[in-house]
Amino acid sequence: MAPDFTKCIVGALAAAGLSTTDPLLVGFSGGRDSVALTAALLLAGFSNVTLIHLDHALRPESAAEAEWVASFAQTRNLDVVIDRVAVAELAAQMGAGIEETARHARHAFFATVARERACSSVLLAHHANDQIETLVFRLLRGAGPGGLSAMAPKSERHEERRSYSLLRPMLGIWRAEIDAFVKKQGLPFLEDPSNALPDFTRNRIRHSLLAEMERCMRRPVHEALWRTAEVLRAEADFVKTAELLLGPVPEQLDVFELRQLPLALLRRRVARWLSERGVSDIGFDLVESVSHLALRIAPAKVNLPKGAHARRKAGRIFFEGPPLLLCLILLSLRLLF
Template identity: 35%
Template sequence: MKDLVAIVRNQHLFAPGETVVVAVSGGADSVALLDILTRLEDERLNLVVAHLNHCLRGTESDDDEKFVSDLATRRHLPFVAIRVDVASFAAAEGLSLEDAGRQARYAFFHEVARRRGATSIAVAHHLDDQAETVLIRLLRGSGGTGLSAMAASGDSLVKRPLLQVSRADLEDYLNGRGLTWRTDSTNSDTTILRNSIRHELIPTLRKYNPRISERLAATAEILAADEELLEHLTSSAFDRLAALEEETVTFGVGALLKEHRGLRLRLYRHGLHELQGDLMRIALAHLEAIDRLACSNRPNASLKLPGALRVERCYDLLSFTVVAPQAAQCWEQVVPGEGDYTLGNGMTLTVQRVAPPKDLATGSKTVAYLSAEAAPFPWLVRPFAHGDRFTPLGMTGSQKVKELFINEKLPLHERSLVPLVFSEGDIVWVAGVRIGEKGRVTSATGAVLRVEILDITP
């Protein structure tokens, strides 16, 4: 049996004494991950067990939550859980259940990490997950960036210590340790793409190569190394060729056309990512359309990309911008006390006095708990304006709200939709994004206000 503890330790993903949020579903993979991390004696990690109940399988989901809670209790580890109606969230956002669940989980894990002061979030993706991800992205259409799949340690807090370990190795480990786990009944539902690949496509591919999962994972690792190099070259070229000011990225067409086409396409991707914070809905066809615009003999032309992105050619300048929505930018709402308030952007703010929650990390991006004493009424709610500053929860100095939006990768066209809640002239909540220090709830807080924002885009 492989020494999984040594495999994880030798990756040096965690610093001694680090606080780590461990995502535990109750399945074999995450139970093994938690056990391995508790055995990293030299690192002396401070582990926080986090579990999201997707509310998709009735009592089975509830039993999973209890199983993980009991697991944390036996190991004397702090346990944080939240329940999210993932089906309703998926329907409201037009997402698949898998995508909705992923978004809910990572938002929750990052919130727990922020509140607990954690510097890592450990998730249990393993070698077979990596192989499945490569095939999913290949089937959907992807370049080297997508096919490089998951990294053990990326730019965010998320760490994946088990990418070198197969599902079979994990089950051998658990059996050898006498540990039990929960089995998700939906894992056998082959109408879900990932399950179909796991139970149908990969077994077929094993007829051609019995080690297909290992080969796919190795391919992803090679592509990831190539991608790291290419991204470094792209970033250097972007700094040399692009001007980034306020909400616009500009290239000089003459200098741009001296570069290889492959680099130009990467520069367009880089510029769009700088503006929007992600590349959702941006496909190769869009990048090629931008390149045709740059190469065109027409001195003035433009094209509209998905969302609010716009690219414009004006003689020797190629500009990327985000067209901000015109509505819901100039309004104010006074909140004198508890109740429901319809805001000028169509959202609803609900304020309710409640008992102090046992753990504030059980909130969500759309729900905040504020101290009634520290954040007295009346409140003023209005959209973000340039120059707004606030002190984020847990900090002593102020920062620009714009910097918060950039750090959270909030697209430019969504920033004007975010309501800011003021008490006595100070921001107590950037709704859906971050709580302010002024409204902080402490163990000494008496009256607590539960504040919820409904129908928020971010």
């Protein structure tokens, strides 16, 4: 199992243009998956690996887990970077959800370490089971082809003062294969008790919904769902490329030009326009509402997150930022944390 497991990861990284001498940052929780990824990299001869661990301070045992991570790295002569963010406190101060705040904190941490270490590749240990759980989760929220393609093997992140690549070289590897690899190598790992709790939607999908789908279909569904994500990623990439060929998104969108586009391209154009103006949480409903500014007579204004607006006037759609006071509040929170 070990050679096949390792070869799969090496192949995925080679496809991303990386070799065994390139510097790599590994998002490392200490759980089974990130331990397996790290062990495979070392077996394959990757010589410039740094573990990065963010303590979210959400569980009493998180500080002890950070110490375990430091010990794991030390015994293997690996560099390690550990930081702590009180996510619950930060979420309360910013009026945001725990998961959203934790995600932003992680990516800010990744960007900071990538900048300090002059490294542009951050590896995450998401695997094939995570992929299908993501697909099902997004399906039940009404996602389109882009969302249903789930996680990309490689995606670019652009944070403050640093851009880096997020790589997921284990998306073609199933949890059972990881378990077998970890057992054969005798690897220690941390067990997160929250993974078994039914309180979280992803856990209910993993432990209940997927099993019920297989009972209903009377056959395994995991590989079929995984293939669906692969097919939809290719479709979404095609639409993305077609939209990019239209050229840069102008400061103001021309309503007549938007109406000439196929609906899929129109939505992609609008989503890109919103993204380039710093709008967060760009989901289907928001894109559809802004698209309707071009396709319908009313309304002529759409509310955007954080007090901003999209408005149509004289055949053009333009962006209105939030009021100055709100901008100052958001800026002060950003500088503080």
